[in-house]
Amino acid sequence: MAEAKQPRAANIFDVARLAGVSHQTVSRVINGVPNVRPATKERVEKAIAQLRYSPSPAARALVTRRTRAIGLITPSVTTYGPTSITMHFTMAARAARYSVDSISTAPDDPAAVRAAVEALLRQRVDAIVMVVADLAVLELARGLDLGVPLVVTSSSATRGPHLVSIDQYRGARAAVRHLIDLGHERIVHLAGPTTAADAVERLRGWKDELAAHRLDAAPPRHGDWSAASGHSIGLELDLSNASAIFVGNDQMAIGVLSALRERGLAVPEDVSIVGFDDLPEAGYLYPPLTTIRQDFEALGRMTMQKVLVALEEDQQLTEDTPLPTELIVRRSTRAIEMA
Structure with missing residues (x-):
């Protein structure tokens, strides 16, 4: 007995025929390009759902010029703060269906950080996030103009639209x-x-x-x-x-x-x-x-949210208020006894 043929997966032309539009219109709907009439957009979305069409990530990258990859530069230290920020940001990025390409550098070497930025840009990442521990590296980050969104997690008395921090x-x-x-x-x-x-x-x-x-x-x-x-x-x-x-x-x-x-x-x-x-x-x-x-988990989410605002909402970044801390009182402190 001959094996039953597996049904062919739907492609963009099948969606276009069912919706009664051109394949270019289907592409615009898939990639969120504006100026598609609401009624047309609705027909395309219904056709996509009916055919269970799943666009190729490679094809989407060609249309949007995006790779859904974020470059992450972290200091090569094992202290609790930077490692926690890195972990929670990576989790937030993956939850938003972005991959993370990470490079660790010496925490106090601006030249190494600049080289890492250039390496990530050659990989065509959509955005770059920097976890900064050193003042000289922070000064470098403030002067970068990359052509892709840049978000920096660091502490500073001087705030800025690209900076996220805990107070x-x-x-x-x-x-x-x-x-x-x-x-x-x-x-x-x-x-x-x-x-x-x-x-x-x-x-x-x-x-x-x-x-x-x-x-x-x-x-x-x-x-x-x-x-x-x-x-x-x-x-x-x-x-x-x-x-x-x-x-x-x-x-x-x-x-x-x-x-x-x-x-x-x-x-x-x-x-x-x-x-x-x-x-x-x-x-x-x-x-x-x-x-x-x-709250390093909140900082990771906040950092990724800022990336998403720049990439998916195409908005200018605005200055954020640093996240608050919390005093945890245990038994290593006590009141002075008055004489």
């Missing part, structure tokens, strides 16, 4: 205000690297909140975001007049907690500590860490 500055102020509300007046700061955009904004928030309460700010110390740097600085940090430490991220706070135990100091009985990021492990430290939570 590091107000998060830092909330951390310091929490300590001040508990009665702490001498709050030292272990900051991140001097060239890190997040660190600059958190340091600025620490200074401004102390100034708002007319409290002195001792010179900050700078780590490299790692627990090891928090530990080494924590061992030598002058706490003779301090009752609290605002640490620039949770990983350094882990190192500080270890160092203080080695020095015979108890947290929070002798020193209160607030971190930043709310690592998944932060609630299981000893003691559980008071910290500032960032």
Whole structure:
């Protein structure tokens, strides 16, 4: 017995015949080209549904000059913030049916970032997203004119239409205000690297909140975001007049907690500590860490939404308000006991 032939898949000409239009009109409807009359568009869409027609992605790319691919440039670091942003943006892009072509570069090398941009443009990506951790790279990104939409996730006191961010500055102020509300007046700061955009904004928030309460700010110390740097600085940090430490991220706070135990100091009985990021492990430290939570999932969605506005709605990008943070109070902070 001869095998039954599989039915032929419908093509664009079949749709055109059923709808009573030209195949060019079908192409315009499929690709969202304007100036198709509503009644005609409705006939084409009904024909597509009836025939179960699925246009070739390659053919659509030729018509729209789009590849449905987004270039993503990320810093080659393992810290919680950049890796979380990358993960959640990639998930949001895939949910919108876009692929992501990723390139990692040294976090503080503008030349390497520029080379990555050029490589992605040669691959004909529809847009480029940059996760920026370094001030020099952020300055480079602000000056780029690529011919495709560019969206940058970074921290900055200067906002812009292409920038999406979480409000590091107000998060830092909330951390310091929490300590001040508990009665702490001498709050030292272990900051991140001097060239890190997040660190600059958190340091600025620490200074401004102390100034708002007319409290002195001792010179900050700078780590490299790692627990090891928090530990080494924590061992030598002058706490003779301090009752609290605002640490620039949770990983350094882990190192500080270890160092203080080695020095015979108890947290929070002798020193209160607030971190930043709310690592998944932060609630299981000893003691559980008071910290500032960032919504990286919302940032990933917001970044992709900005890409979609530029690509699919063909609109100029507008300035967005940075996403808020949340103070998570645990047992690493306590009120000063009044004499």
